Amino acid sequence: MKLHPIWNNYPQLQSELTETLKLMEDSIQLKNKSVRKALLEMIGAGGKLLRPAYQLLFSQFGPKQDRNKAIALAAAIEMLHTATLIHDDIVDDASLRRNLPTISAAFDNNTAVYAGDYLFVACFKLMSGYTGTLRSLQKNASSMENILTGELGQMADHYNLAITVKEYLTNISGKTAELFALSCSVGAFESGSSQLFAKNVSDIGHQIGMAFQIIDDILDYTQNGEGLGKPVLKDVQQGVYTLPLIYALHADRQQLVPLLEKKEQMTQIDKQKVYQLVNELGGVAKAQQLANTYTQNALKKIENLPNDSQNTKVTLYQLTETLLTRTN
Amino acid sequence: MKLHPIWNNYPQLQSELTETLKLMEDSIQLKNKSVRKALLEMIGAGGKLLRPAYQLLFSQFGPKQDRNKAIALAAAIEMLHTATLIHDDIVDDASLRRNLPTISAAFDNNTAVYAGDYLFVACFKLMSGYTGTLRSLQKNASSMENILTGELGQMADHYNLAITVKEYLTNISGKTAELFALSCSVGAFESGSSQLFAKNVSDIGHQIGMAFQIIDDILDYTQNGEGLGKPVLKDVQQGVYTLPLIYALHADRQQLVPLLEKKEQMTQIDKQKVYQLVNELGGVAKAQQLANTYTQNALKKIENLPNDSQNTKVTLYQLTETLLTRTN
Numbered sequence: 001m002k003l004h005p006i007w008n009n010y011p012q013l014q015s016e017l018t019e020t021l022k023l024m025e026d027s028i029q030l031k032n033k034s035v036r037k038a039l040l041e042m043i044g045a046g047g048k049l050l051r052p053a054y055q056l057l058f059s060q061f062g063p064k065q066d067r068n069k070a071i072a073l074a075a076a077i078e079m080l081h082t083a084t085l086i087h088d089d090i091v092d093d094a095s096l097r098r099n100l101p102t103i104s105a106a107f108d109n110n111t112a113v114y115a116g117d118y119l120f121v122a123c124f125k126l127m128s129g130y131t132g133t134l135r136s137l138q139k140n141a142s143s144m145e146n147i148l149t150g151e152l153g154q155m156a157d158h159y160n161l162a163i164t165v166k167e168y169l170t171n172i173s174g175k176t177a178e179l180f181a182l183s184c185s186v187g188a189f190e191s192g193s194s195q196l197f198a199k200n201v202s203d204i205g206h207q208i209g210m211a212f213q214i215i216d217d218i219l220d221y222t223q224n225g226e227g228l229g230k231p232v233l234k235d236v237q238q239g240v241y242t243l244p245l246i247y248a249l250h251a252d253r254q255q256l257v258p259l260l261e262k263k264e265q266m267t268q269i270d271k272q273k274v275y276q277l278v279n280e281l282g283g284v285a286k287a288q289q290l291a292n293t294y295t296q297n298a299l300k301k302i303e304n305l306p307n308d309s310q311n312t313k314v315t316l317y318q319l320t321e322t323l324l325t326r327t328n
Numbered sequence: 329m330k331l332h333p334i335w336n337n338y339p340q341l342q343s344e345l346t347e348t349l350k351l352m353e354d355s356i357q358l359k360n361k362s363v364r365k366a367l368l369e370m371i372g373a374g375g376k377l378l379r380p381a382y383q384l385l386f387s388q389f390g391p392k393q394d395r396n397k398a399i400a401l402a403a404a405i406e407m408l409h410t411a412t413l414i415h416d417d418i419v420d421d422a423s424l425r426r427n428l429p430t431i432s433a434a435f436d437n438n439t440a441v442y443a444g445d446y447l448f449v450a451c452f453k454l455m456s457g458y459t460g461t462l463r464s465l466q467k468n469a470s471s472m473e474n475i476l477t478g479e480l481g482q483m484a485d486h487y488n489l490a491i492t493v494k495e496y497l498t499n500i501s502g503k504t505a506e507l508f509a510l511s512c513s514v515g516a517f518e519s520g521s522s523q524l525f526a527k528n529v530s531d532i533g534h535q536i537g538m539a540f541q542i543i544d545d546i547l548d549y550t551q552n553g554e555g556l557g558k559p560v561l562k563d564v565q566q567g568v569y570t571l572p573l574i575y576a577l578h579a580d581r582q583q584l585v586p587l588l589e590k591k592e593q594m595t596q597i598d599k600q601k602v603y604q605l606v607n608e609l610g611g612v613a614k615a616q617q618l619a620n621t622y623t624q625n626a627l628k629k630i631e632n633l634p635n636d637s638q639n640t641k642v643t644l645y646q647l648t649e650t651l652l653t654r655t656n
Binding site: 029030031032035087090091109110111113114115116117118120121122124125128129131133134137138141142144145148149151152153155156 | 357358359360363415418419437438439441442443444445446448449450452453456457459461462465466469470472473476477479480481483484
């Protein structure tokens with residue numbers, strides 16, 4: 001079990017995230033040893049743990065400080081995230097995740113279905129053991145409902161060559177930004193911050209999540225796949241059209257559409273052409289502009305947070321800036 | 329939307345189960361219209377609604393009568409059950425359920441993954457809105473954890489020709505009896521019955537669930553598949569060996585093992601031979617004996633329940649007797 005190097009400069013977070021990982025491991029009580037092992041390996045493979053980190057950071061602002069509770073909720077959130085990753089990997093037919101075989105590839109889709117379900121439930125169990133009120137649990141369930149509605153929405157847009165920027169933003173808002181928003185607001189609310197403060201924090205999480213997903217989608221067009229542990233433009237072949245490509249389609253449909261219409265039959269050369277065209281037609285640059293807007297909104301809102309004894313605000317600012325200017 | 333004829337003689341249950349179905353429909357707020365339609369069709373296709381029925385019946389025993397709450401919890405339980413069915417149909421590669429195409433067959437496995445996830449979450453949302461305490465929600469999550477552990481256990485036993493009666497019973501205890509036990513005990517506990525009473529009721533549910541699953545498994549060997557809306561002995565071909573077959577294997581491995589070892593390659597004739605052998609070797613009769621034991625245990629415990637003004641005890645007895653002596 002090793003933590004991602006992004007946390008090297010933040011000793012308190014490093015220690016709390018290590019405890020978060022430990023609690024996740026302890027919560028996975030599957031009798032099926034090989035599935036258990038696969039889940040533990042996936043968890044221990046050095047994912048960034050961004051959502052639990054934001055939850056832990058925003059939990060520093062409330063008057064009710066209970067670090068055990070904060071760590072339990074952080075673990076629950078990362079388990080939820082992991083469950084969606086496992087089910088996403090079935091849907092995307094993905095073979096690698098964090099440079100390890102996915103559960104669906106290492107075992108089969110059937111195991112992945114139940115393993116994901118198991119994590120969903122384990123997440124709820126942990127949450128219902130630590131959250132303050134049924135009300136907040138219900139709010140969490142509503143967020144998860146939005147996440148799944150987003151996933152089903154994205155599936156309905158597969159191979160949609162007419163997908164608009166707005167539709168893309170709606171999909172990533174459900175798929176990604178919702179869980180960032182939830183992580184941040186749970187941290188604030190469960191540590192006793194006011195509803196108003198939690199609402200503001202939820203919005204910060206939303207902006208971060210939107211920027212994060214756009215940047216993730218840009219990276220598909222700015223580096224080869226080796227570094228991300230996944231093959232290049234497989235998503236495009238499967239009909240997932242993201243912001244850089246959508247902007248490029250706006251600039252020039254004639255060259256791109258015939259390539260995209262090949263769908264599953266796209267060759268390596270077709271994909272390289274798409275990659276090149278999306279860059280040349282300014283799709284990457286325009287997407288980067290929109291990501292910057294979300295990033296600046298988030299940073300401005302963080303600047304306006306109250307000061308605290310732990311310098312949490314400074315950490316939040318640094319972390320968010322680092323995260324949202326990554327180029328790999 | 330039509331209710332199963334099993335409820336024709338129980339007007340109060342009939343009306344509450346109709347409300348349960350209505351609430352389930354209202355809870356499915358998916359924007360993806362075709363998936364929503366498929367879920368609604370599945371829900372409206374006349375499943376027996378046994379688990380909500382038991383929940384509703386046992387909720388009559390407590391001092392705190394709140395029928396809206398009882399109906400909401402009944403809907404949550406059936407949504408949970410439906411979620412597991414959808415994911416089971418992916419795993420079993422099933423094409424029909426209740427004489428309708430399964431979600432995985434009508435759409436694809438990907439849609440079925442998210443549609444099941446969506447129902448899981450919608451169930452939790454409904455529960456957290458109506459359940460009395462975080463404590464009981466946590467108990468529900470623990471039960472679901474056991475159900476999934478059971479599913480993963482059964483998968484690990486696929487094609488296991490040495491599977492024992494005990495291993496089979498452990499698997500169905502998780503896969504089926506756990507949710508019956510939960511349904512019954514949630515009904516009792518959430519209507520204000522004592523922990524002790526709820527524990528006893530949970531045990532009744534466990535006995536009913538065990539008998540129910542064994543009888544379901546016997547039916548595969550006593551009737552052709554038309555009536556059940558699923559093809560004959562497909563499970564065996566996929567390596568799921570149930571009690572009648574396990575008993576038959578105990579009686580005579582020599583004739584059965586070579587047939588079973590063909591796995592996916594079993595022909596229609598092979599499956600008919602297995603069907604015949606399981607009957608001739610007394611597998612069906614022995615399984616029926618064990619089912620009877622569970623049934624008698626359940627009925628005896630129901631007889632010992634306190635009397636109530638609504639005659640719930642009589643309804644419970646009749647329903648359980650009818651259910652556990654079905655031959656189709």
